[in-house]
Amino acid sequence: MTEPLVLGIETSCDETGIGIVRGRTLLSNTIASSMDEHARYGGVVPEVAARAHLEALQPAIEAALAEASVTLDDLDAIAVTSGPGLAGALMVGVGAAKGLAVSLDKPLYAVNHLVGHIAADIVTPDSEPLEYPTIALLVSGGHTSLLHVKDLTSDVELLGETIDDAAGEAFDKVARLLSLPYPGGPEIDRAAAGGDPKAIRFPRGLSKPQDMAKHRYDFSFSGLKTAVARWVERCETEGDPIPVADVAASFREAVVDVLVTKALAACADRGVPRLLLGGGVIANRRLREAALDRAAATGVTVRIPPLSLCTDNGAMIAALAADLIASGRRPSTLAFGADSTLPVTEIQVAEQQPEAAG
Amino acid sequence: MILAVDTSLGSAVALIDADGRARADASSPDPLGHAEVIGTLLHRALAEAGEGAVTHVIAGMGPGPFTGLRIGIATARAFALGRGAQVVPVPSHFAAALAVIETDAPESPFAIVTDARRREVAISLFDGVDADGIPNLLEPTVLVPRADADERLRGIHAIEVSTLDAAALARVGLRAANAGRDLAGAEPLYLRQPDVSVPGAPKRVS
Numbered sequence: 246m247t248e249p250l251v252l253g254i255e256t257s258c259d260e261t262g263i264g265i266v267r268g269r270t271l272l273s274n275t276i277a278s279s280m281d282e283h284a285r286y287g288g289v290v291p292e293v294a295a296r297a298h299l300e301a302l303q304p305a306i307e308a309a310l311a312e313a314s315v316t317l318d319d320l321d322a323i324a325v326t327s328g329p330g331l332a333g334a335l336m337v338g339v340g341a342a343k344g345l346a347v348s349l350d351k352p353l354y355a356v357n358h359l360v361g362h363i364a365a366d367i368v369t370p371d372s373e374p375l376e377y378p379t380i381a382l383l384v385s386g387g388h389t390s391l392l393h394v395k396d397l398t399s400d401v402e403l404l405g406e407t408i409d410d411a412a413g414e415a416f417d418k419v420a421r422l423l424s425l426p427y428p429g430g431p432e433i434d435r436a437a438a439g440g441d442p443k444a445i446r447f448p449r450g451l452s453k454p455q456d457m458a459k460h461r462y463d464f465s466f467s468g469l470k471t472a473v474a475r476w477v478e479r480c481e482t483e484g485d486p487i488p489v490a491d492v493a494a495s496f497r498e499a500v501v502d503v504l505v506t507k508a509l510a511a512c513a514d515r516g517v518p519r520l521l522l523g524g525g526v527i528a529n530r531r532l533r534e535a536a537l538d539r540a541a542a543t544g545v546t547v548r549i550p551p552l553s554l555c556t557d558n559g560a561m562i563a564a565l566a567a568d569l570i571a572s573g574r575r576p577s578t579l580a581f582g583a584d585s586t587l588p589v590t591e592i593q594v595a596e597q598q599p600e601a602a603g
Numbered sequence: 604m605i606l607a608v609d610t611s612l613g614s615a616v617a618l619i620d621a622d623g624r625a626r627a628d629a630s631s632p633d634p635l636g637h638a639e640v641i642g643t644l645l646h647r648a649l650a651e652a653g654e655g656a657v658t659h660v661i662a663g664m665g666p667g668p669f670t671g672l673r674i675g676i677a678t679a680r681a682f683a684l685g686r687g688a689q690v691v692p693v694p695s696h697f698a699a700a701l702a703v704i705e706t707d708a709p710e711s712p713f714a715i716v717t718d719a720r721r722r723e724v725a726i727s728l729f730d731g732v733d734a735d736g737i738p739n740l741l742e743p744t745v746l747v748p749r750a751d752a753d754e755r756l757r758g759i760h761a762i763e764v765s766t767l768d769a770a771a772l773a774r775v776g777l778r779a780a781n782a783g784r785d786l787a788g789a790e791p792l793y794l795r796q797p798d799v800s801v802p803g804a805p806k807r808v809s
């Protein structure tokens with residue numbers, strides 16, 4: 246096959262993403278977000294997200310086809326996120342992907358969302374091919390994971406992940422503590438402008454020597470969130486005004502410090518001078534700056550796809566499937582479901598058995 | 604051919620001819636696992652039906668447990684998009700009612716009852732069919748606590764169903780399409796708001 250034309254469907258959280266790629270060329274990255282509907286609840290509500298996916302899917306598919314100037318009949322394969330993510334949200338995408346694949350009689354690839362974030366890099370326009378191995382730090386409202394990627398389609402190792410809140414969730418919760426709206430990431434960023442990141446020394450989760458033995462590459466943000474809450478409460482009790490800029494800057498610094506420190510530790514320990522960033526929290530400017538500065542100081546090259554490919558999207562799912570096809574993988578069977586805790590080692594789900602000889 | 608897909612109870616797929624004759628049927632009574640089986644059922648039903656263009660896709664719009672219900676609707680819409688077929692949304696209870704009418708021909712009103720989880724049932728009252736051959740829905744479908752169902756039904760004969768006949772759904776949808784009638788909107792019959800509340804002030808931690 247020449248470069249396969251693949252349509253990818255992503256519905257693991259609150260973005261309905263439809264992407265179309267031809268091999269490693271991005272043709273459309275169409276995203277319908279239900280973020281505004283979650284704002285009043287202060288976080289993603291799974292049922293609200295699932296309802297929104299069902300509404301958004303068909304218009305998003307049509308918009309993506311129009312943008313890519315291709316028809317459904319032109320497609321070589323359909324790809325869909327099987328997990329990890331919100332089960333009810335994932336199932337809407339799985340249902341649609343199966344309906345489309347059977348309708349068109351095209352192969353279907355069920356793939357891993359987290360590995361999809363890595364694949365976002367390969368369809369980044371005008372970029373050099375991604376070199377392996379690489380360490381990948383994937384940070385969003387739903388996940389915080391550190392991966393060692395030896396090969397995109399066959400060898401991804403989970404080094405560590407959050408043991409409680411995702412980093413994006415921590416931003417949302419601390420924003421609420423400071424009476425800032427949802428989503429918290431950009432609000433904390435705005436509030437932190439002019440603040441002193443060293444004003445308050447908030448704890449760095451799982452960074453003490455006794456934690457490092459077992460959780461060298463794991464993250465924990467719930468203690469940090471509680472520390473911020475205590476600090477804010479003490480101000481209120483004592484009748485002091487809350488120095489919002491300093492609290493926001495110091496909190497953000499604690500999150501960024503842990504993320505970058507652990508990611509660069511993984512680069513050093515594994516002898517991998519490359520770090521790939523992905524996930525919606527990469528939109529945080531301070532995180533990008535800190536990663537670039539500190540990586541440069543240790544000789545690590547950092548790659549950051551454009552933000553539209555960092556947040557959840559269907560293009561990365563299509564891109565992963567296109568690479569699976571290029572590496573000779575068979576399509577998935579129709580007998581897979583949504584797996585909300587799909588391990589990162591399962592890059593593709595339910596690959597067909599080879600045809601019996603003869 | 605007319606394809607019908609419903610995951611309001613188990614997972615059910617059927618194909619009928621434009622004259623209403625059954626072509627294929629594939630279903631699973633399992634009230635869970637819709638996402639896992641729907642593609643295989645669809646594939647099997649199409650293979651069994653053989654040659655012929657699918658002109659309409661009838662989507663069962665519930666009521667039913669939301670997570671499962673949505674899967675069939677998503678599948679139906681995507682399938683229709685792929686074939687350039689028309690999507691016809693039909694409340695799932697209409698299929699159960701038509702199946703009852705075709706087998707038992709009840710002479711008085713009857714109720715279709717399905718489990719709605721959380722100790723509630725969904726109830727729709729029907730009385731025969733109208734001029735288009737579509738079951739007559741007497742009043743909008745309601746959710747009531749199971750314990751109150753008898754009182755609500757006031758002695759009306761109730762038929763509780765736990766699986767859905769997709770071929771009957773296809774027949775209702777075909778009749779609605781032929782008559783140019785909309786039996787349901789684009790939104791599933793959720794009959795219940797998402798289970799969330801707007802957060803209050805953060806809880807104190809110290």
Ligand SMILES: [Zn+2]
Nearest residue numbers: 362385524557
């Ligand atoms: Zn993600």
